[in-house]
């Protein structure tokens with residue numbers, strides 16, 4: 001879904017406000033600086049000369065040992081200054097000259113106040129806009145415990161009324177890209193029943209709930225067997241369950257970092273990812289102090305081995321390939337990138353959060369699928385989401401490793417705790433056994449044939465859509481779709497604003513994903529889209545035609561925001577907007 005959908009117009013207003021207000025101040029500040037700096041230098045020069053004469057006179061009366069101490073102190077001072085300058089230079093290099101200038105400018109007295117006031121105004125606007133769109137103002141809010149507990153019937157009625165605000169859809173005709181992966185009322189009911197019967201369980205207590213432990217290891221084993229592990233592949237492949245794709249990626253990055261530290265003693269770890277790699281890698285870099293080295297994608301939107309090779313250093317611990325990537329749905333050069341990792345003796349993660357439960361079955365259904373999993377030598381870990389195309393409830397995913405020698409680096413052991421001897425497999429302590437049981441149930445209920453059938457249906461829908469897009473004048477595909485994600489952009493961005501296309505589609509009830517770098521949109525087809533392709537293509541054709549023949553853009557849409565985000569040199573203002581938006585979501 002589009003994170004910035006609500007209150008999107010606010011950013012445009014807020015940032016243009018800030019930029020416009022800053023401009024005269026910047027100019028004035030510059031003039032002001034020249035005004036006092038020139039005379040100051042002139043006035044200072046006689047003092048500078050006399051001070052050197054003064055120093056000569058002073059030093060002349062000193063003993064040699066005193067001069068030696070003075071020199072030593074001076075050297076130390078210079079070193080300290082040099083360090084300061086170097087640190088500033090590093091900041092400058094990392095943030096970029098332009099961004100650093102903006103940061104300095106925004107800290108100047110007078111300007112800082114304006115930025116703060118504008119940010120406060122922005123927050124108020126975002127809050128009002130989100131609450132209006134979500135209909136919050138019409139509902140009673142509960143921000144403190146009720147004195148007396150509410151009756152079950154009452155609560156159910158309230159939940160039902162709140163649920164009415166959410167997007168509703170009929171089976172198989174979702175208008176939302178991705179998001180809803182679960183399919184079939186019968187499948188869904190089964191999972192809900194299973195959840196209810198395991199809702200009290202927790203795999204942390206393997207001795208109390210041995211059934212859950214057994215289900216977790218079976219989910220992992222079945223997933224590994226689909227992806228180049230298991231009896232017909234590499235039997236060493238192993239893994240663990242996590243709460244979702246992001247956690248699988250975070251876990252793999254942490255394990256790879258510590259594995260490489262143990263093997264090669266790398267203490268300033270770096271990882272190389274394509275610009276199309278999932279945002280979870282950026283999060284992992286932030287959490288685990290791994291330097292993120294980002295490489296651009298090629299003309300085909302894939303990350304090439306050559307690009308990765310250029311970015312590798314002695315400190316590289318991990319290189320990443322996506323199968324496929326979220327934005328354009330293309331599969332990176334897994335074979336080339338994994339070979340590179342193998343040659344350098346470093347880890348290689350394949351992110352198959354999206355593709356893990358599609359690509360093996362697409363291959364079985366006869367679609368061409370390049371090597372992308374543990375069948376490729378050099379791949380050391382993978383992330384695979386049971387809660388996407390595995391058709392399980394949200395809250396489960398699988399992280400896989402080439403061998404248990406890597407997996408053990410995701411564990412935490414504590415031997416000096418008064419609470420006892422402690423070992424934990426990953427980030428979480430307690431976990432939901434119920435979610436594990438639903439993932440297990442989903443996989444066994446679908447079976448190989450069930451997944452192949454659903455995949456074939458989704459592949460057909462995606463191909464039909466891709467062909468339809470290519471036939472629309474003014475649009476072209478952004479990358480050749482490897483599976484069920486179809487990305488497209490304007491053939492001539494000056495003639496057609498693709499974000500305006502998105503706004504017009506949103507006005508017709510569609511929720512597509514907006515991409516950037518370059519501006520594009522994508523639709524991720526799931527089992528819920530079997531009967532909507534024609535309708536989507538028709539709306540897309542109408543909207544593009546209308547905009548190209550001078551039709552009005554949707555008012556208060558996202559197009560101006562993305563337009564601004566794509567040209568704004570101050571990335572921090574965009575970042576500040578995102579943070580303000582998140583603040584509002586979390587606190588009302």
Ligand SMILES: *Cc1c(COP(=O)(O)O)cnc(C)c1O
Pocket residue numbers: 244245246247278280322324325326351352353354385397
């Ligand atoms: C969805 C996705 C993820 C992360 O998924 P979450 O389950 O939302 O944390 C990672 N990589 C790709 C390619 C994805 O599509």
